[in-house]
Each structure stands twice: as C-alpha cells, then as structure tokens.
Amino acid sequence: MSGFHHDKGGKVWIVGAGPGDPELLTLKAATLMDTADIIFHDALVNIRILERARPDTTLVNVGKRGGKPSTSQASIQASMIHAARQGMRVVRLKGGDPFIFGRGGEECLAMWMAGINYEVVPGITSGVAAAACVGVPLTYRTISRSVLFVTGHEARKGEAIDWVHLAKSADTLVIYMGLTRMAEIQGGLIAGGRHPDTPVLAVHWATLPQQRYVCTQLNCFSDVIHQANLGSPAIIIVGEVVRVFQRLSRQEMVCPGDLEQSKIGDLTERLCGVPI
Ligand code: SAH
Numbered sequence: 001m002s003g004f005h006h007d008k009g010g011k012v013w014i015v016g017a018g019p020g021d022p023e024l025l026t027l028k029a030a031t032l033m034d035t036a037d038i039i040f041h042d043a044l045v046n047i048r049i050l051e052r053a054r055p056d057t058t059l060v061n062v063g064k065r066g067g068k069p070s071t072s073q074a075s076i077q078a079s080m081i082h083a084a085r086q087g088m089r090v091v092r093l094k095g096g097d098p099f100i101f102g103r104g105g106e107e108c109l110a111m112w113m114a115g116i117n118y119e120v121v122p123g124i125t126s127g128v129a130a131a132a133c134v135g136v137p138l139t140y141r142t143i144s145r146s147v148l149f150v151t152g153h154e155a156r157k158g159e160a161i162d163w164v165h166l167a168k169s170a171d172t173l174v175i176y177m178g179l180t181r182m183a184e185i186q187g188g189l190i191a192g193g194r195h196p197d198t199p200v201l202a203v204h205w206a207t208l209p210q211q212r213y214v215c216t217q218l219n220c221f222s223d224v225i226h227q228a229n230l231g232s233p234a235i236i237i238v239g240e241v242v243r244v245f246q247r248l249s250r251q252e253m254v255c256p257g258d259l260e261q262s263k264i265g266d267l268t269e270r271l272c273g274v275p276i
Contacts, residue, residue: 010084014104016097016123020046021207028121037088044095077110084116097125101151101176127174130206130235136245144171144241152178163188172239182222199242204234
C-alpha cells in the first residue's frame with residue numbers, strides 16, 4: 001500500500017464505474033483508481049476495470065454476489081471510515097452510477113456523520129447504457145417525453161412497488177433488478193393501464209461481450225424472459241420507444257419471423273409473436 005496522506009487525513013471518493021465496458025469508465029474514475037491506496041468495490045464491477053488498479057493498491061471486494069456471504073452495508077461504511085481515518089485515499093467503486101440504486105446516498109451520509117471528507121463521481125448508469133448499446137432511445141420526440149428509473153426490488157419486506165400506480169407515470173420505464181418480480185410487474189402495469197402489447201426489451205450484461213437481449217411485449221414478457229433463460233444482471237425497458245429499436249433492427253439486421261437469417265443470434269423476440 002503506498003503513499004498514505006497522514007498530514008491531512010484521508011478522503012473517500014464514491015465513484016461510479018459505469019455499466020461494465022472498461023471504456024465507459026470516466027477519465028476521472030480512472031485517475032482516482034490510479035491514485036487510490038485502497039479500493040472497495042462491488043461484485044458487479046468488471047474485473048477488467050479492477051485490473052487497471054496499481055499492483056500496490058489494496059482491492060477489497062465488498063460485493064453481494066458470488067455465493068459468498070454478503071458484506072453488510074454498515075461494515076462496508078465502517079471500513080471506508082477506518083481507512084480514511086488512517087489517512088488513505090479511499091475509492092468506493094460502484095457499478096453504474098453511485099446514486100442510482102447503489103446505496104451511494106447512504107454512504108455519503110455515513111461519511112458526513114463520521115466527519116470524513118468525501119466526493120461523489122458520477123458514472124454511466126446501466127439503464128441508460130443498456131438502452132443506448134441496444135439502440136433504444138429512451139426519449140424520442142412524440143413517443144417518449146418522460147423516463148422513470150425504478151427498482152423491482154423492495155427495500156423492506158412488505159414495501160412492494162406499486163406497479164399499478166407506476167404504469168402510466170412515465171412514457172418509458174427502465175426497471176433495475178426486476179427479474180424476480182416479472183409476473184408482478186407484468187400484471188401490475190397492465191392493470192394500471194399499459195396496453196398488453198407494449199413492447200418490452202430486457203438487456204443482460206449490457207455493454208459487455210456476454211451481452212444478450214430479448215425483445216417481447218408486456219402481456220408475455222415474464223414467460224419469454226424465463227424461456228430465454230436471461231439471468232441477472234438485467235435491465236428491463238418498457239415503452240413504445242422499444243419499437244424504434246425493432247424498426248431499426250428490421251431495417252438493418254433482422255428479418256422478423258426469421259430468426260435463422262438473423263445476424264443476431266441472441267434476438268429471441270419471435271417467442272411471443274411481437275407485431276412490429
Ligand atoms: N448503480 C447501478 C445499479 C446497481 S443495482 C447502476 O447505476 O447501474 C444492480 C442492478 O443494476 C442489476 O440487478 C441490474 O438490474 C442492473 N445492472 C447493473 N449492471 C448491468 C449491466 N451491465 N447490464 C444490465 N443490467 C445491469
């Protein structure tokens with residue numbers, strides 16, 4: 001571990017690592033990684049991004065994946081505070097953007113309460129990246145003038161998301177962590193007034209080489225995504241803008257109804273007979 005800064009005390013940077021592709025890391029994040037003494041990172045941060053760290057920088061996986069017992073939020077924060085108090089330059093590296101379903105707000109509050117100097121560095125959130133890399137414009141004049149980011153995951157037991165209420169609260173819905181709640185989401189959005197044939201796109205491992213996506217429609221998306229065996233992490237996009245992508249893909253890449261001729265082996269949109 002190099003260069004502690006005992007004179008002024010340490011500092012914590014709460015940094016977004018972007019959706020996965022190392023080239024989507026910001027220059028600021030890359031520079032901070034170069035100068036960090038210790039990096040506490042999430043499990044979702046791509047190994048190729050972590051490989052950028054200097055060999056003498058301590059890397060600590062505080063992720064909540066991989067079958068290992070998860071590190072509690074309180075102990076992550078305590079470790080960040082402890083390292084900063086030792087005078088270290090601490091980078092807390094989080095997938096996507098720290099303030100989009102990343103508990104970055106809680107970490108800021110913990111640093112503030114402990115009197116630790118901290119700064120937040122934005123990252124490209126996976127919902128925005130997933131749409132862009134598949135070619136779905138989240139806003140589009142006349143079709144989508146509002147976008148909602150929502151999590152499918154309830155914060156506490158019994159605090160379920162009110163999908164009926166959310167159904168028409170924005171033109172385009174971008175759903176994080178929704179895979180385990182698909183039946184509920186599908187039913188709620190239709191009950192709330194979304195048309196059953198509203199197009200739905202799910203993108204798995206957006207921006208990474210293992211990226212896959214499924215394009216279907218609201219009244220069957222739960223079954224289709226299960227059949228396609230699409231796992232976590234995935235972003236689900238609901239709204240008419242997905243049709244823009246379908247049109248583009250029809251023109252440029254894929255002949256609907258004829259998956260064999262498609263250049264995109266991953267496109268499984270015909271499972272549900274989507275009208276495009
Ligand atoms: N702060 C992160 C979100 C963390 S919550 C961000 O801004 O992106 C974790 C969820 O993000 C996953 O369950 C999944 O829904 C989504 N996610 C993160 N990276 C992803 C990726 N590369 N492709 C698809 N979904 C991703």
